[in-house]
Amino acid sequence: MKITFLGTGDMFSVEQHHNSMLAEFGDTHLVIDFPESNAKALKEYGFPMTDIHNVFITHLHEDHINGVQMLGYYAQIVGDRKPQLFIHEELVDPLWNILSPGMRYTTDGERTMSDYYDIVPLPDGGTFELGGVTFETFRTQHVPGMVSNGLLAKPYFYYSADSTLDQERVQQAAADVQLIFHECHMHDLVIKSHTSLQDLQQLPAEVRQKTVLMHYHDEYADADKRAQFNREHDLRMVGTLESFELAV
Ligand SMILES: O=c1ccn([C@@H]2O[C@@H]3COP(=O)(O)O[C@H]3[C@H]2O)c(=O)[nH]1
Structure with a gap:
């Protein structure tokens, strides 16, 4: 399985793409979330947007879904098939409520x-x-009352989506996967809907060594800054368009 990050930025990022991950395996693929920045990232990566056939939506914050209208139209007008949208059942109608003003009338x-x-x-x-x-979904603790889902794909990866740290779940999953992709806001302050570096440093060393940080703020858009962080820590940060090869 080849994993490529189409974006690693948080909602407020202007120097990097919003967080999204492409997994390619066998003759298929899955994109996790679809911000509008994916169009540019896919072009830079060399993956035609008409070849995007499978998307998983974690939750409905704008930076995770603001490319869903574009992908829907693009697939219909330029492509030749509808993408599959894997999404929690309670998010289907709310997503259409967001999309419908621009997509209902044609x-x-x-x-x-x-x-x-x-x-x-x-x-x-x-x-x-x-x-x-097999992709197993699970509810994450992002914003109380809001449906938000992560993904577990054994024996490949755990994907936190936007979430506070669920230490028990992460430690349990760590035994079954090669990498843990976890959001980390990287601010030196408390954001109640997100995970801090201090939170992740509570994980056991063997779990931290598999943990890759995503969904961070623009200070770390700088590759040198990430490289320095990666030299100094046992968990590491991923950059946009960086890839990982995961064995079966
Ligand atoms: O209950 C809330 C709801 C939102 N927020 C902020 O708004 C941002 C929305 O996008 P995000 O999930 O990438 O990051 C979120 C936070 O920065 C928050 O701190 N607490």
């Missing part, structure tokens, strides 16, 4: 979400399978 009449996407609604803890890989 020159060919009224449209609904399923005209643009093959929706795969997932219950709490739901799983889906692609290319022989």
Whole structure:
């Protein structure tokens, strides 16, 4: 499995793309979240946007979904098939409420979400399978009352999505995966909806050594700054368009 980060920035990033990850495996792929910055990242990476067929949506903060309208239109107008959208069942209608002012009315009449996407609604803890890989979803603790989901793909990766640290879940998953992709705001302050570096430093050393930080602020858009951080810590930061090869 080849993992490539299409973006590693937080909501407020202007110097890097918003957080999104592409996993390529067998003859298929999955993109986690779809910010508008993915269009540029995919072009830079050399992956045509018409070849994006599978997207998982973690939650509905704008920086994770503001490319979903573009992808839906692009797939219909330039491409030849609808992408699949894997999404928690309670987020389907709220997502359409966000998209519909720009997507409901078309020159060919009224449209609904399923005209643009093959929706795969997932219950709490739901799983889906692609290319022989099972993706297990789990609820994350991001903002109270808001549905937000992470992903576990054994034996490959754990993906925290936007979340405070769920130490028990991360430690349990660590035994089954090669890498843990965890959000980390990297500010020297408390943000109640996110994980700090201090939080992640509480993890056991063997877990930290598998942990890769994503969704951080623009101070770390600088590659030299990340390299210095990576030399000084046992967990490491990933940059936009950086890839990892994960063995079966
Ligand atoms: O209850 C809340 C809701 C939001 N926020 C801030 O708004 C931002 C929304 O995008 P984000 O999830 O990348 O980061 C979030 C935080 O910076 C917060 O601190 N607490």
